[in-house]
Structure formats: C-alpha cells, structure tokens
Amino acid sequence: MKKIDADKLLLWMATAYDDGSDDRYEKGKKDMKTMVEALIHQGHFDQNKTDGKLKPGDSIKHIEPKMKTYGIGVVLEISKSGERALIDWPNYEEEKLPWQPTRSYFRIDRLMLVGESESKETAE
Incomplete structure (x- = not known):
C-alpha cells in the first residue's frame, strides 16, 4: 500500500x-x-517526497519504477542550483543489476526520502 x-x-x-x-x-x-x-x-502526493528538503546523508529512493534496482541511495551533496543531488547507490540489487551504479546527479523532484526502518531493512 x-x-x-x-x-x-x-x-x-x-x-x-x-x-x-x-x-x-x-x-x-x-x-x-x-x-x-x-x-x-507520479508521486505528487507521496508522504515522503522530498519537496527539495534533502541534505547530505539522507537515504533516498528514485521514484521511477525502472530505477528500483538501484535500491536505497545516499545523498552526498546538493547542487548549487538546489535542483539536483549527487547520489551514491551502495545498496543496489547485484543479482538484477550486473554493474555498480556510478555516483551521479539526479533531479531532486524524482527522489523520495526513505524512512529509518526501510533504510535499516535494506542494510541488513
């Protein structure tokens, strides 16, 4: 749900x-x-949508279904414009994605904050 x-x-x-x-x-x-x-x-009303309030260290997911294999990412920095965030993807699904995603900038409006419990589940 x-x-x-x-x-x-x-x-x-x-x-x-x-x-x-x-x-x-x-x-x-x-x-x-x-x-x-x-x-x-489209995620317009998502409870955990970032609304541009990301900060380095936040755990996020990309809202696009095709990006699900990237798993939970970590915000490394916010661009000067405030519209993009540099994301590292340490928890990608290795069995579905044969290569490790590189650190890249993603539009903040396409990212969703992840709750603490969801972050811990993925880390385990």
Whole structure:
C-alpha cells in the first residue's frame, strides 16, 4: 500500500479548479478521478517526497519504477542550483543489476526520502 500526504492532496483539490467557473467545475468533476490517479502514480502526493528538503546523508529512493534496482541511495551533496543531488547507490540489487551504479546527479523532484526502518531493512 502506498502512503500519501492527505494535506497535500486536499490542498491541491481545493486550488485545482478554484476560478469560480461552472463549466470548468463540471469538466473538473468528470476528470478529477483520472487526474488524481495520475498525480498519485507520479508521486505528487507521496508522504515522503522530498519537496527539495534533502541534505547530505539522507537515504533516498528514485521514484521511477525502472530505477528500483538501484535500491536505497545516499545523498552526498546538493547542487548549487538546489535542483539536483549527487547520489551514491551502495545498496543496489547485484543479482538484477550486473554493474555498480556510478555516483551521479539526479533531479531532486524524482527522489523520495526513505524512512529509518526501510533504510535499516535494506542494510541488513
């Protein structure tokens, strides 16, 4: 089960169609379920999404499914622009990824903080 941040979802829903237009409201009602599902799938409301608050030493995961084999990474530094983070991937899945991922910069909006319990499980 994927956890989401209810406050982020409610804030988005309150502001998404708040222009007072009845036509837009009606169209929004029809499209709301589809849009919310897409935004949830994209990680827009993820509870542990970084929101740009990463710091060196944080444990992260990449939100793209194809990056799952990289496992849990560690933030080494934040770029001067604040939009990317240098990540090391010491916990990659060796049986699924035959080469060790190199340290690289990744967009912060594509990274998700990992809780302490999840970090410990991977380390064991």
